[in-house]
Amino acid sequence: MGSLLEAKLVSGRQAAREARRLVADLHPSIGETTIEDVALLVSELVTNSYRHGGLGPNDTISLVVSQEGPTVRVEVTDAGRGTSIPAPRTPSADGGWGLEIVKRKSARWGVEKGKGSTTVWFELDTTDQDR
């Protein structure tokens, strides 16, 4: 996978917006349609890290974007004390929709628990017209 972006975001309410800005700057390396999808899914994962990752105000969220052929891979990692993802449940008025969007929109996704960190990743397959 060729690396397109490696960034550290300061945890907070603004982190998702900052992540979307960084993703937007990947155009034209990534096509416009795919960028919109990546930005939405990144926004969901960074928001989950902030809300569920148990991060402090000085903690960071790592964002890595890479590409190989038609596949764009994104990894969002935090070193928080939480779970980074909400407990499995049916989405409701209280939330749970973010991960549902990631599940439905990505080609593949998953969670990797490291020593003291959690990475949630997804892959999108770009369309012919967006390559």
Next chain:
Amino acid sequence: MHGDFSIDVVEEDGVVRLHCAGELDIAAAPLVEEALRAIVDRAPPALVLDWTGLTFMDSTGIRLLLETLTLCRNADVDLTWDLSDVARRTLDLVGIHDALLRDFGSGSNADE
């Protein structure tokens, strides 16, 4: 204006319109929640969520919309909503917009 998000409340003939423009995400959510609660506390006959100016909406918007539906139902406020294409797309991604219309019979762009 708060970053890339703005909110505006307009009242006319008892109908309150909550205009939101820009990017609706977790950074903007507290502003919307605060405005919604202030509106619903006054229990106007009708509330229109005018989200046609949204250029981005993630699942925060879904949560806020569901929260608004509950608040309005409890306060007997007639709720309708009007969404930008990107906001509508986020709702459609999880297949929720049709379910909302079925369950709550609202939404001004129901027939699009």
